[in-house]
Amino acid sequence: MRRYVTRRVLYMIPTLFAISLVAFLIIQLPPGNFLTAYIAQLSAQGQGVDGAQIRALEERYGLNDPVVVQYWRWISGIVFHGDFGQSFEHRREVSDLIWDRIGLTLALAVTTLILSWLIAFPIGVYSAVRQYSAGDYVVTFIGFVGLATPNFMLALLFAWVSFRYFGQSVGGIVSQEYTDAAWNLGKVMDVVSNLWIPVLIIGTAGTAALIRVLRANLLDELRKPYVTTARAKGLPEWRLILKYPVRMSLSPFISTIGWILPTLVGGEVMVSIVLSLETTGPLLVNALQSQDMYLAGSFILVLGSLTVVGTLLSDLLLAWWDPRIRHQHVERV
Template identity: 45%
Template sequence: MLIYLIRRLLLAVLTLLVMSVLSFWILQIPPGDAVTSFVKELQVRNLPLSVEREAQLRKSFGLDQPVYIQYSKWFMRIVRGDPGRQYMARAAQEWERPVLDIWGERIWATVALMGFTILFTWTLAIPIGIYSAVRKHSVGDYAFTFLGFTGLAVPDFLLGLVLLYAAFAYFDQSVGGLFSTDFVEASWSWARIWDLIKHLWIPAIVLGTSGTASLIRIMRNNLLDELGKPYVVTARAKGMSPWKLILKYPVRVACNPLISTIGYLLPYLVGGSVIVSMVLSLPTLGPVLLLAINKQDINVGMFIMMSLGVLTVIGTLISDILLLVIDPRIKFSAR
């Protein structure tokens, strides 16, 4: 187990290194740079910038150097724990803002949303998938199948708008954002935490609906495959109670593909929630990443993308360890 973890950590470092090179190169593909975006925005606002000042800004941020030199400097800053400063072209006063401050303002909201969404997805998907497999071709199975395909077909942002309207029209609650007006600037307390929970249920449902629908189908199909295997038939013939028979081994084995989804589920909840976060006014990392890519802000964009890479690596490692715990047939080899 120790050797396996060491190998996985080394592989994770190599994966993140390759990802950093590719991400940096991809962000450099569009013509221009962050200064170009800033100049264009100033021109739209009738605030032209002199050529000398433009060159000075480009030189001060190191954007006049070759790409490989820019990458090496960025990499050395990351090794030292300094991701640099923001130079997004939105307002001049934002140019010197530390990336860690921007990331820190939104990471906790992102983590809270991820946790609630995963809880919502798994809490519904596993029991419904078990029911659909055990009651195959029943009215309930057909009903959940219909709801599942509907959940996959409805766009997330449209579902978010519908839920926002329903909450306001029928419950007289404004659930946009993560906090009510009274708690936006308040210090942390049980009242503020409860207000956060009241605002998290809509984005959790919106982001988790499509994932829940797909996981229900996966759980149902896998459990149906397991229920037809010889060891289940033998246990049933020996008189084992139906629910004990189902829960002891078939369900555990059928959960394997669900656990394997943790690796991509964590980064998806950040990168895949951009439109939902914008519609629901959620202060998560997704909209910041989109803005950084549009403005070619290398420091902000790279740090968030590397955060997604770390989430992917951590999620994959967690899923592998959980598979070892849940499925006794799986053994890790040091080879």
């Protein structure tokens, strides 16, 4: 098992390098750069552009250098100095912008995951044990509705109902009075009180998917010979179900750890925009639109790194949870 962990950690190094290279190259694919987009924006607003200033900025940021040179300058600064560069649009250090958003993103992702588990686990077990019952049909119908309904539509519905009937806005996680305040107990409680709406909306599709997967896996386990043997020995039904088949069916819950952030950022950007959430999604979209290459590339690299680390943790937890997976890893090594 130790050799397996060491091998997986070593595999992470070329994986992260490939993520950084692909991310930087993709950002460079659109024609022009941040300055050309900025000039076009100023021209559309009827404002003049100082050619000398533009040339000075191009020289300062090396925007006329080859892509390979720009990539090496960026990645070497990260590896050797921990410097992610400076955002063109915000004129701030990229690391400051990232850490301002990544903490709230992680809090939202972890809370959504825990809520999804707490809801999906009992419902999925009940749906499998009571297959084809009225409750199973109701849960199945609700699950299909949850999977088919876009989360941004739920966000718009929540926003409309809250404003129309309660006169309140559901936008943002931090209230206006705490926006510029330092972190203290009051600000933490304010975030907690505002967190439940985006968590409920973002977790809808994930919870429905987990219910369906757990139901299918548990139905498969309940039909296996070891369950019949344990039942024939007189083991109480619920103890039998929870001790053996449920444990073997929980692998999908553990394996979801690795894709929490990519799902939140990649699939829930529209929810974050509708609800004005201060997460990484809207900032990443703006960086891509303005071709702010250092900010966008650093965001993708950080999120990719967290995904790789999360996948490693998922694999290790699966190996610890399921002896069958652990033995397969040992045999391969």
